[in-house]
Structure formats: structure tokens, C-alpha cells
Amino acid sequence: DIQMTQFPSTLSASVGDRVTITCRASQSISRWLAWYQQKPGKVPKLLIYKASSLQGGVPSRFSGSGSGTEFTLTISSLQPDDFATYYCQQYSTYTPYTFGQGTTLEIK
Amino acid sequence: EVQLLESGGGLVQPGGSLRLSCAASGFSFSRYAMSWVRQAPGKGLEWVSASSGSGGSAYYADSVKGRFSISRDNSNNMLYLQMNGLRAEDTAVYYCAKERYCSTVDCLPDDAFDVWGQGTVVTVSS
Numbered sequence A: 001d002i003q004m005t006q007f008p009s010t011l012s013a014s015v016g017d018r019v020t021i022t023c024r025a026s027q028s029i030s031r032w033l034a035w036y037q038q039k040p041g042k043v044p045k046l047l048i049y050k051a052s053s054l055q056g057g058v059p060s061r062f063s064g065s066g067s068g069t070e071f072t073l074t075i076s077s078l079q080p081d082d083f084a085t086y087y088c089q090q091y092s093t094y095t096p097y098t099f100g101q102g103t104t105l106e107i108k
Numbered sequence B: 001e002v003q004l005l006e007s008g009g010g011l012v013q014p015g016g017s018l019r020l021s022c023a024a025s026g027f028s029f030s031r032y033a034m035s036w037v038r039q040a041p042g043k044g045l046e047w048v049s050a051s052s053g054s055g056g057s058a059y060y061a062d063s064v065k066g067r068f069s070i071s072r073d074n075s076n077n078m079l080y081l082q083m084n085g086l087r088a089e090d091t092a093v094y095y096c097a098k099e100r101y102c103s104t105v106d107c108l109p110d111d112a113f114d115v116w117g118q119g120t121v122v123t124v125s126s
Helices: none
Strands: A004-007 A010-013 A019-025 A033-038 A045-049 A062-067 A070-075 A085-090 A103-107 B003-007 B010-012 B018-025 B034-039 B045-051 B058-060 B068-073 B078-083 B092-099 B113-116 B120-124
Touching: A004 A085, A010 A019, A019 A033, A019 A085, A019 A103, A033 A062, A045 A062, A045 B113, A070 A085, A085 B045, B003 B092, B003 B113, B018 B034, B018 B092, B018 B120, B034 B078, B034 B113, B045 B068, B045 B078, B058 B068
Parallel strands: A010 A103, B010 B120
Antiparallel strands: A004 A019, A019 A070, A033 A045, A033 A085, A062 A070, A085 A103, B003 B018, B018 B078, B034 B045, B034 B092, B045 B058, B068 B078, B092 B113, B092 B120
């Protein structure tokens, strides 16, 4: 199975900051990577698919990049609504899909 | 509006069984692969099982293989997860999730999840 490693596990930042979360795959997944946002008690929300494509309705301050084994999610200017947990997910193979362990973005 | 609504969760003893259901609406159900994803209390997301659009292909995580069975009724827009031999480590919120796009003839699982249900809670405890 493909392992996904996210870092950092926790990130403290302030409103207006630019933040980057990294996700690393144990083998190449081309660009078959998604990013989700989850707030406490809420359902995961798709932000980015195919490494860099923005899902409809997602603010443009979110962006994704990368290919192969190294990927990043960047939030260009943090807003109060962005403090949440973020997960990467690979869908390179016909399952098993695997998620990263999550990055919790906290208010500094 | 695209919606997924899970049901069937509850408290079950170790070794017991449950059948989860997911009612889909607002999209052509048979044209999308569907999955079950779970989240244990305070933990991350774990993919559990996927079904192709026709229901002819099923896939499972190693942690549930041989105990869980996914199925779907495309005529009624329903997805199911039959869970047998439940263990304490199966305790979680179970979400059904729709894939974003169908890119193969049978809509095999190969895309991100763009719609999630609200989840149903499964607790395995004596």
C-alpha cells in the first residue's frame, strides 16, 4: 500500500499568514492527490483534486502543487474560517486509497 | 442538490453485525463509484471500501477484508455496508462518499471524494 506522510502534524499561525502543508507519498502517485479540510464535528470538504485543481466554490487563497511523491497545500492569506484539520489523500491506484495523518492548523 | 444520508449505526457487541445504508439523491447514482470512509474518535480518516458504479467490482481495506461487504442498489440509489465480526477497533463515524468523476466504462474507483454524507456512528463495545 502507498503510505502518505503529512507534515507538520500541527501548525500554529495567525490570520493573514501564508502557510504551507506538505504531503509525501511512499511511491510515485503522479498527480493523483486530493486535499480535504475538516472542522471539528463536521464532514470533510474537498479543496483540491489532481494535485492542483481547485474544487468549485473553494476560495482562491487555497492552492496545491506537486507531482510524483511530494505535494504541498498553500493558503496564501489565512482567514479565521481556515483553522481546521487538513488531510491529503492519494487515489493513484484502484484502492486502497490512503490518507495522510492530518495537519491541524491552530491559531497562534 | 446532491445529498448522501447514512443510517444504520449503533451500539453493537464485539463479534456482532450491523448493516449501514447510504441514501443518495440529486445525481445519477449508477454513474459514480462510491466509498465508505471511517474516522475513529479523535483520529484521522481511513478508507474502508469502494464499489464501482455498476456494483460489479468491490474493494476493501485489509483491516476489514473478509468481514465487511459493500453493495449497492442502483434502482433505489442506495449504498450498503454489511459489517460482520465487529471489533472494538471498528468503532468510528462511518461516512459514505461520492467520487468526483467517472472516467472508466464501469466507473471504477479512481477519483477524489467531492460529496460526503453526515456520517453514522458505530460503537463496538460490551
